[in-house]
Amino acid sequence: MQELIQEFTACLSTMSHSRAGWDYQLPPAQRAEEDRQEKAALARARAIWSDNADFHEQLRSAFKEASPLATMAEIERVA
Secondary structure, three states: HHHHHHHHHHHHHHHHHOOOOOOHHHHHHHHHHHHHHHHHHHHHHHHHHHHHHHHHHHHHHHHHHHHHOOOOOHOOOOO
């Protein structure tokens, strides 16, 4: 369970990093890579959420603690 929470939190961190806004100075290829990483992290966070209904309380707590540049609605939404 702890590994799952850590993976979920890592996804949130990746999303936040990609959304932080400092990437306007990056070359287009690197910006595109960060965009790809953000989309992959969101997809994985959604999968963790949807595949682990028994752990929603713990995942919500991890989300709140991480305070990412994302919303829970994005995670809960089915892709």
